[in-house]
Amino acid sequence: MKRTAKALWQGDLKSGHGHLTTQSGVLNETPYSFNTRFADGIGSNPEELLAAAHAGCFTMAIVYALSQQGHVPGEMHTTAAVTLDMIQGGISHIDLELNATAIQGLSSEEFEKQAFSAKENCVISKALAGITIGLTVNYQI
Numbered sequence: 297m298k299r300t301a302k303a304l305w306q307g308d309l310k311s312g313h314g315h316l317t318t319q320s321g322v323l324n325e326t327p328y329s330f331n332t333r334f335a336d337g338i339g340s341n342p343e344e345l346l347a348a349a350h351a352g353c354f355t356m357a358i359v360y361a362l363s364q365q366g367h368v369p370g371e372m373h374t375t376a377a378v379t380l381d382m383i384q385g386g387i388s389h390i391d392l393e394l395n396a397t398a399i400q401g402l403s404s405e406e407f408e409k410q411a412f413s414a415k416e417n418c419v420i421s422k423a424l425a426g427i428t429i430g431l432t433v434n435y436q437i
Contacts, residue, residue, distance in 0.1 A: 303328075316340060343378040343387070350420045351376035354392055358414035362399065365410075370397035389428040397436050404435045 301323070305314035315325040323340070331337025351374040362369045373395045381388035394411055411433045415421055421429055 316345075343380050346387075346420075347376040347378045347390070350378075350390060350392065350418075350424070353418040353420040354414055355394075357418035358394070358411055361410050361414055362402070367399050367402055370399055372396050387424075387427055389430065390424065391430040391432070393432045393434070395434045395436070404437060407435045408433045 300319045313329040327339035332339035333341035
């Protein structure tokens, strides 16, 4: 499996702009610029896209693990917050927060164990080896 995305940029860093397009077309010439990355401009940015990818991958990883054990997962809601440290010049950490509804026959301790395993084993987490990834689990029984 191979997925692609394209970025086009025109101009200098501060006054220039660009757009992002994904193979699926979900992003189709989505704008990005200095302001969308470092201020409050309208458009996306690499850190936001990384957060979306990580939230999606992690959520699918825990659903897969639970399904393999015969559990029917309820609603899973994950928020990923990517922190860009401008002084260090990179992503300092990512915080995942998982909110989930009760799953019949699954204790909160077992659910939390599965969540932490999914965090370690999702493809995006593995790709981000070396970055601190935190996880908060809220399991509603």
